[in-house]
Amino acid sequence: MANSENARISSAGSLKNLIKNQCFIPIAALLLLAVFNLIADPSFFKITLGYNSTGNPVLSGFLIDILNNGSELAILAIGMTLVTAASGGQDISVGAAIAIAGSVVLRVLCGRDTRPETLQAPIIVAFLVACVVAMLFGAFNGVLVAYFKIQPMIATLILYTAGRSIAAWINNNELPVISDPKFAYFGGFIPGIPIPTPVFIAIACMIVIGIVLKVTNLRLYTQAVGINQSSSKLNGLNPELIKVMAFVILGLCVAVVGLIKVSRISSINYSVIAKDIEMDAILAVALGGNALSGGKFNMAASIIGAYVIQCLTTTLYKFGVPANSLPAYKAVVVILLVVVSAPTVREYVSTLTKKLKLSKEVA
Amino acid sequence: MAKTDKSTASTGKGLGAKLMGMTDTNLLLTITIAVFFLMYIGAIIFQGSGFLKPQTFFNILNANAALIILACGMSLVMITGGIDISVGGVTALVSMCCAVYLDYKGGNVFMAVIIALAIGLAFGAFQGFLVAYLDIQPFIVTLAGMFFARGMTTIVNTSPFNVENEAFVALKMTRVNVPGMGSVNKIGKYVPAYVEIGVLVALLVVIVMFVMLRWAKVGRNFYAVGGNRQSALMLGINVKRTKFLSHLICGLLAGIGGFVYFLHVGSGSPSHATGAEMDAIASSIIGGTMLTGGVGNVIGTFFGVLSLSTIQNIVSSAGFDQAWWSGITRAAMLCLFLVIQSVVMSVRKKRNSAN
Numbered sequence: 209m210a211n212s213e214n215a216r217i218s219s220a221g222s223l224k225n226l227i228k229n230q231c232f233i234p235i236a237a238l239l240l241l242a243v244f245n246l247i248a249d250p251s252f253f254k255i256t257l258g259y260n261s262t263g264n265p266v267l268s269g270f271l272i273d274i275l276n277n278g279s280e281l282a283i284l285a286i287g288m289t290l291v292t293a294a295s296g297g298q299d300i301s302v303g304a305a306i307a308i309a310g311s312v313v314l315r316v317l318c319g320r321d322t323r324p325e326t327l328q329a330p331i332i333v334a335f336l337v338a339c340v341v342a343m344l345f346g347a348f349n350g351v352l353v354a355y356f357k358i359q360p361m362i363a364t365l366i367l368y369t370a371g372r373s374i375a376a377w378i379n380n381n382e383l384p385v386i387s388d389p390k391f392a393y394f395g396g397f398i399p400g401i402p403i404p405t406p407v408f409i410a411i412a413c414m415i416v417i418g419i420v421l422k423v424t425n426l427r428l429y430t431q432a433v434g435i436n437q438s439s440s441k442l443n444g445l446n447p448e449l450i451k452v453m454a455f456v457i458l459g460l461c462v463a464v465v466g467l468i469k470v471s472r473i474s475s476i477n478y479s480v481i482a483k484d485i486e487m488d489a490i491l492a493v494a495l496g497g498n499a500l501s502g503g504k505f506n507m508a509a510s511i512i513g514a515y516v517i518q519c520l521t522t523t524l525y526k527f528g529v530p531a532n533s534l535p536a537y538k539a540v541v542v543i544l545l546v547v548v549s550a551p552t553v554r555e556y557v558s559t560l561t562k563k564l565k566l567s568k569e570v571a
Numbered sequence: 572m573a574k575t576d577k578s579t580a581s582t583g584k585g586l587g588a589k590l591m592g593m594t595d596t597n598l599l600l601t602i603t604i605a606v607f608f609l610m611y612i613g614a615i616i617f618q619g620s621g622f623l624k625p626q627t628f629f630n631i632l633n634a635n636a637a638l639i640i641l642a643c644g645m646s647l648v649m650i651t652g653g654i655d656i657s658v659g660g661v662t663a664l665v666s667m668c669c670a671v672y673l674d675y676k677g678g679n680v681f682m683a684v685i686i687a688l689a690i691g692l693a694f695g696a697f698q699g700f701l702v703a704y705l706d707i708q709p710f711i712v713t714l715a716g717m718f719f720a721r722g723m724t725t726i727v728n729t730s731p732f733n734v735e736n737e738a739f740v741a742l743k744m745t746r747v748n749v750p751g752m753g754s755v756n757k758i759g760k761y762v763p764a765y766v767e768i769g770v771l772v773a774l775l776v777v778i779v780m781f782v783m784l785r786w787a788k789v790g791r792n793f794y795a796v797g798g799n800r801q802s803a804l805m806l807g808i809n810v811k812r813t814k815f816l817s818h819l820i821c822g823l824l825a826g827i828g829g830f831v832y833f834l835h836v837g838s839g840s841p842s843h844a845t846g847a848e849m850d851a852i853a854s855s856i857i858g859g860t861m862l863t864g865g866v867g868n869v870i871g872t873f874f875g876v877l878s879l880s881t882i883q884n885i886v887s888s889a890g891f892d893q894a895w896w897s898g899i900t901r902a903a904m905l906c907l908f909l910v911i912q913s914v915v916m917s918v919r920k921k922r923n924s925a926n
Contacts, residue, residue, distance in 0.1 A: 356913040373898030536722020
């Protein structure tokens, strides 16, 4: 960290302040993608107001797509940032946990019948049950990490392996289908409002976490634990509890995403739902400039990072890249990103620029 | 083994003390092997004669030869204190590339092996460079590697297909009979027990890795670096090169494992070896490799793979044959061993600091 600090100090003027801001990298990446799309095909930015099959007004276009599909990722990025900051590792089980949460929602709504005519329980009850289940699984991960001191990625590997199986087990491996149009509101459109509902849900989550970070000590405590666990303990914090709490909050985010995901198709596919989303969520945190080894974090940067990832995905889709080969392109971006932000590389670059300056002065 | 393990001092007496006096590696290895034998004996008692046939055991070996090789590489990286989750993706990529080369391009088997090794080495070298010399977290690097390999597999060819190359099919069907292990079937005919070629490769890999880790200087370096990086540096070990080497060997083994997998299934598909990296990590952990580095043994890993597949066999033959039980069982077993490791280590730590 000291090296990057030095590099920051040595760069000059107002540009320095701009670059110093953690949101700089994700916003720059977003602009880069926007410019690329503008040159390649300006129709990327076109937004049209149309009517869907039920006659309600809906907005469509690639930008709306990004906002809509990016919501899940943005919500997950909130939880993932906290987990990363507190535990210095990432939760790779979120995709599997989303499958579980979605499965629970459907199970509660359907009751005994897999294709019920009417909902067997209010949606809010199903959501709350899913929240409890997802938070319990989050707590399970958290306890393994905090009390048994297992590396987060390995501890969450357990749920990653079992999660989709558990999700299939909850519904007896059947594929429930909900026909009630009200259930589709969460992942689609509320009649009369042309903006997709997930966007509102994501904004609500952002506002909630914003208030929580502002009002409570969550940020301070999480960062303290992430930076130095033993010294935070000496200062009277309970690092184990805070780590578990971070995982539980992630569980809550997972439940919200699970609801949106199953609502989008009013059904579930256990092996495909939220596939590879853990990679995107980790990527969003990394892109936001947060240290993956824990400590300080910037929530806004993570959320912007999430939308950058979605923008990249949508752009790749638009250019006809098939869904299955998408990871290869994203992996290249990740590698470039981590190489550029690696301390060793930064150090090397800063010494190189210093040398250049020196040679100029000598000349 | 005592040279590099962290806790060796113990002054107590009796069986408990004997256990406490063992090095971390040997203690965890003992637990694993004991669990495997208990499980297998339990299976024989409760599941009947199916498990008594040697061929049942050999079938477990046949089906898991590739996993044994992958897990050996994984153990090596984990001993050095890193992790490599790209092995499953590399396996899929290797099988797809070899399949395309053999069937569409009409290549020969020897060149296919070279391709497999080259892909593995390329992944190992690149990831190793990023991890060792640029100091990037191994998890992130290899996660990207895994996604890259999976994506590349579909770019090479999107649909799964069977390979019909004659030389390859002949090699695939080659069975090595194990003398004295055959059984008499229902119509009274003697059926010899057999293993596939992949099993021989896997056993060779286990032996080579064991010898290297136990006696070669470079092998001891892996333990030193994983155990305590700082003191390894002070001992004059080239830490970066050792880390690089561990990823390189793991990549190479992923290439070999990929080909063995390909030899077993005889087809190329983007969905091949799904979750193989997780199985490999789980096997290593069950085999007593510590996540924190510095502790582990490929013999344990070998038994880890066997335990993992034996329990799956037991679960499916006990009537829980729905697909999800397999995932849940594996996860439960992984969880159990992680907790055992964690508890054993914290108890030992307390004892050691008390002494």
